[in-house]
Amino acid sequence: MIDKNVKRKLAFLDEEIKTLKKEDRFIKPRVLHSAQKPVSIIDGKKVVNLTSNNYLAMADNPAVKKAAIDAINKYGVGSAAVRTIIGTMKIHKELEEKFARFKKTEDSILFQSGFTTNVAVCQSLMTSEEYLLISDELNHASIIDGARLAKSPRKIYKHKDMNNLREILESPESKKAKRKLIVTDGVFSMDGDITPLPEIVELANKYDAMVMVDDAHASGVIGKQGRGTVNHYGLDGKVEIQIGTLSKAFAAVGGYAATTKNMTAYLGSVARPFLFSSSQPPSVAATCIKILDILLKEPKYLKQLWDNTNFFKEELKKAGFDTGESVTPITPVMVGDSSKAIKFSNMLFDEGVFSLYIVYPTVPKGKERLRAIVTAGHTIKDLEFAVSKFIKVGRKLGIIN
Numbered sequence: 079m080i081d082k083n084v085k086r087k088l089a090f091l092d093e094e095i096k097t098l099k100k101e102d103r104f105i106k107p108r109v110l111h112s113a114q115k116p117v118s119i120i121d122g123k124k125v126v127n128l129t130s131n132n133y134l135a136m137a138d139n140p141a142v143k144k145a146a147i148d149a150i151n152k153y154g155v156g157s158a159a160v161r162t163i164i165g166t167m168k169i170h171k172e173l174e175e176k177f178a179r180f181k182k183t184e185d186s187i188l189f190q191s192g193f194t195t196n197v198a199v200c201q202s203l204m205t206s207e208e209y210l211l212i213s214d215e216l217n218h219a220s221i222i223d224g225a226r227l228a229k230s231p232r233k234i235y236k237h238k239d240m241n242n243l244r245e246i247l248e249s250p251e252s253k254k255a256k257r258k259l260i261v262t263d264g265v266f267s268m269d270g271d272i273t274p275l276p277e278i279v280e281l282a283n284k285y286d287a288m289v290m291v292d293d294a295h296a297s298g299v300i301g302k303q304g305r306g307t308v309n310h311y312g313l314d315g316k317v318e319i320q321i322g323t324l325s326k327a328f329a330a331v332g333g334y335a336a337t338t339k340n341m342t343a344y345l346g347s348v349a350r351p352f353l354f355s356s357s358q359p360p361s362v363a364a365t366c367i368k369i370l371d372i373l374l375k376e377p378k379y380l381k382q383l384w385d386n387t388n389f390f391k392e393e394l395k396k397a398g399f400d401t402g403e404s405v406t407p408i409t410p411v412m413v414g415d416s417s418k419a420i421k422f423s424n425m426l427f428d429e430g431v432f433s434l435y436i437v438y439p440t441v442p443k444g445k446e447r448l449r450a451i452v453t454a455g456h457t458i459k460d461l462e463f464a465v466s467k468f469i470k471v472g473r474k475l476g477i478i479n
C-alpha cells in the first residue's frame with residue numbers, strides 16, 4: 079500500500095502525463111518477447127523488425143553468444159567495481175586495444191554507454207569558461223547534455239553548414255578561446271546523412287580546434303570493414319577523438335573513445351563516469367571482441383547490410399516515398415504530421431511490420447516520419463514483405479498515390 083501522503087505529493091505527475099499525452103509525447107514502448115532479430119516477436123506478434131540498431135544482426139549470432147557465455151564462465155557476470163578501483167579486467171584492456179587498432183588510433187577507453195562517453199569527454203575537456211565547444215545543431219542528445227555539463231560556453235552551427243562553422247571560428251569569442259572543440263555526429267541518427275568531415279578537419283586545423291566525431295551509427299556500418307566516418311573519408315590519424323558505441327552494430331551496451339595515449343590517460347584519471355560508475359560485465363567485452371573479429375574476417379555481413387539497404391531504399395523510392403537525405407541504412411520515411419506518423423506506424427504493425435514513428439521534439443515539426451533500419455539479417459523476402467505493407471498503408475493514409 080502506498081501512503082496517501084506519497085500519493086498527494088506525486089499528484090502533479092498526473093497533470094504532467096496528461097500534457098504529454100495531449101502533445102503526442104507520452105511514450106509507452108512496445109516490448110520485445112524474443113531476441114533482437116530481423117523478424118522478432120514484439121508485443122506477442124511476429125513482425126519484420128525495422129526499428130533496431132542491430133545493423134550486423136549480431137545480437138543473437140551463435141558465435142557471439144558463445145563468446146559471451148565463455149566470458150561469463152571465465153570471469154563471472156560482473157566486475158562489481160568501478161574501473162579505477164578494481165573493475166578493470168584483462169578483457170576490458172583487450173577490447174580497448176582492439177578498438178584502437180580498428181580505429182587506427184593509439185589507444186581507446188571504454189565507458190558504460192555511448193551516452194556517458196559523450197558526456198565524459200565533453201565535460202572532461204571543456205573545463206573552463208575560457209574554452210569553447212562548437213556543435214552541429216542536429217547532434218545527439220548526449221552531446222547536448224555533455225555540453226551542458228561542460229564549463230565552457232557553446233556555439234551551435236547550422237546542420238553541416240561549413241560557412242556557418244567558419245563564421246563561428248572567426249568570431250571574437252572563438253578567437254580568444256584558449257581551447258576549442260568541434261563536435262559532430264559521423265552519421266546523424268534521425269536523417270542518416272554523413273557529416274562533411276574533410277571540411278571540418280580543414281577548418282579545425284586552420285583555426286586550431288580539436289575535432290570529436292560521434293560514430294554511434296557509423297562504426298560497423300561505413301568505412302573499410304566498418305571502421306567509421308574518419309576511415310570512410312580517408313582521414314585516419316587526423317581526428318583527435320572518435321566516439322563509438324557498443325550498443326548498435328556491436329549489439330551489446332557501452333561506448334568508447336578512440337584517441338591518443340595521453341587522452342585516454344587523462345580521461346581515465348578525470349572522467350566522472352569512468353571514476354564513479356562501474357565497468358561493463360566481462361560478457362559485454364567478449365561480445366564486442368568477437369564481433370570485431372567477425373567484421374575483420376568476414377566481409378559478408380557488411381556487404382549484406384549494404385545490399386539490403388540499397389534494395390529497400392530503391393523499392394521505397396520507386397513506390398513514391400520521400401526517404402530524405404539518407405545515404406546510410408537509416409531510412410526516414412517522411413510523413414510530416416505527428417498523428418499521421420503514429421497511425422502509419424501502428425497500422426504497419428497490425429500488418430506485421432515494425433517501423434517506429436519519430437515525432438516532435440525528436441525531430442522538428444513538419445519533419446515527422448517513420449524511421450526504418452534494415453540489418454544484414456533481413457532476407458529479400460522480409461524486405462519485399464515490408465515494402466508491400468508500406469505501400470498498402472501509405473496509400474490508405476494518402477502518403478503516396
Ligand SMILES: *Cc1c(COP(=O)(O)O)cnc(C)c1O
Pocket residue numbers: 191192193194196218220263267292293294295323324325331332333
Ligand atoms: C545511440 C547514440 C548514442 C548513445 O549510445 P548508447 O551506447 O546507446 O548510449 C550516442 N550518440 C549517437 C549519435 C547515437 O545515435
